[in-house]
Amino acid sequence: MKVKKTSANCFLSKKIGYAFLFAFYLVLNSGNAQSIDSLADTIEKIKPSVVGVGTFMPKRSPRALFLGTGFVVGGGNLVVTNAHVIPETLDAQHLEEVAVFYRKGKDEKIVTAKQIAVDKEHDLAILQLSEGQLPPFKLGNASAVREGQLYAFTGYPMGMMLGLYPVTHRGIISSITPTIIPLISAGQLNEKLMKRLQAPYLVFQLDATAYPGNSGSPLYNTDSGEVVGVINKVFIQEGKENAISKPSGITYAIPINHLENLLHEIKLH
Template identity: 55%
Template sequence: MYRCLTRATLLAILALSGLLPAAVPAASLSDTIDAIRGAVVAVGTYEATRRPPANFLGTGFVVGDGTWVITNAHVVDKPLDPVKREFPAVFAGRGNEFATIEAKIVQTDPEHDLALLKLLGAPLPTRFRLAGGLPREGQEIAFTGFPIGVVLGLYPVTHRGIVSAITPVAIPAPSAGQLDANAIRRLSRPFNVLQLDATAYPGNSGSPLYDPASGRVYGVINSVFIKETKENVIQKPSGITYAIPVEYLQALMRKAGAGN
C-alpha cells in the first residue's frame, strides 16, 4: 500500500538526497554592518584655526564610484566663513583614527531635503548600493549613523526596526490656520515618505536606511525636515522616524552624472 507524502516530507527527502540545492543562509545584520561600516561617514565643516577644527553637522554615506556622498540638504546649508577658509568636509574612519576629506556640494534637492557631495580626493573603498524600489510595509530595516555626534570619536551606531507605513509627507490639517508655509508648499507637490518603527536622533540626519541582509539602501533618514511638515498640527513632536525614499536619491545622482 502506498501512502501520500506531504509536500514538506517530499521536499525533505529531496534535500537529503541532494536533488535540491542547499539553502543559502541570509547574511545577518552583524555581517552587513561589518561590510558597510566604512561607507558611513560624518558630514560637517573644517576650519584649521577653530578648536576643535572639525564641526560635525550630520551623517552621510558613500555611493557610486566611492567619491560621492549622500546626506540631507539641511545638514550642509550652513553658511561658511571664507575668511577663515572653512570648507565642507567628510570624516571617514573609526574612533579617533579618521581622515578629514574636503568635499564640494555638487547638487541639492531642497524639496526632498537631499544633497550630493563630491569628495576632493581618492575614492573611499567601501560604498553602498541603492535598492531598486521601495521596501514593503512591515519589512525589516536598519540604519547606521552618528546619533550623538562625534564627541567621543567616529563610532557609528546602528538601529533597526520596520517600515510601519508609506505615507504622504504632508497631511491636510483640520483648518487652514494650522498650516505653515512649508506644509502648504508640500501639499501642492505631495510625495510619499517612509514612516519607521525605529528611533532616530538629530545626528542621524543623512543616515542610510538599508536592508539588514543585503545592505542595499532604501532611503535617507530625516529627523527634521519631514517631522516639521508632517507633524505641524502636533504640539510636541512624536518619536516617529521618517526617511526619504531611494527614488529621489537616484534622481539626484543621475542629474549629477554620479551613476547609481
C-alpha cells in the first residue's frame, strides 16, 4: 500500500508540474501575442502619417517621380524626410515641383510642397504642404532609447511600383554609435567625410534591413507610435561603411532630437 501511495503522489506531482509549465507557457505566449497585437494597432494608427516624397512634372512620363519616404509632424502640414531625398535643383522650365504622395481610402493623392528648412549636417529636411493636412506623428524622447529595445519603421522600400502601400519592418537597437568610423587610409577621405570627422554625432544602428526607398522613414516606438528617429539609408553609410568593400545591410537612424532642433529654428515646435 505504501508503494501505491508513493506512486500516486509521484503521479500527482508530475501532473502539477506539467500544469505549472503549461500555465507558464501560456503566460509567455500571451505576452508575445499582446506585443504583436500592440504593434498591429500602432501600425494601423501611424500609416496615414507616412508619405512618399518625390517630384511632380505635368508633362513628364511618368508625371510622379518617387525619391524617398517622409512622415507628417507639427500641425499636419509639415513633412520630414532626408535632405538627400530632395533634388538640389528642379526643372522649373517644365514646372517640376517637390511633391508628397499619400493614400486616402482607396485613392492615391499627390500634393505639391516646398522645402522650408534643411539641416545637411544631419541630413534632414522639412517640407510644407501646399494644401491640406494629414495626421501627424508625436515626437518621442530620443535620449530614452536604449540598446536592445525593439522599434519599427514604416515606409516605401521599393517606391511606388506596386502602389502606395507602406511596408513595416522591426528590429532592435543593436548599437548607439558615432556617425563615422576611422578609415583604412587617408586616401579614402573626401570633403564630406572630413567635415563629419570633425563633428561626429551618435546615431541608432538597427538589426533590420532598410532599402533606398526607406530613406526618410520614421523609426517609432512599437507601443506608443512616437517617432524617435529618421531612417537614413545613404548619408550615414557613406561614413560608417567607407572602409568596407561590400557595404552591409545594417540600417541607421538619425535621432529625433536633431529634428526638434530644426523645428525650433523655424519656430514650429
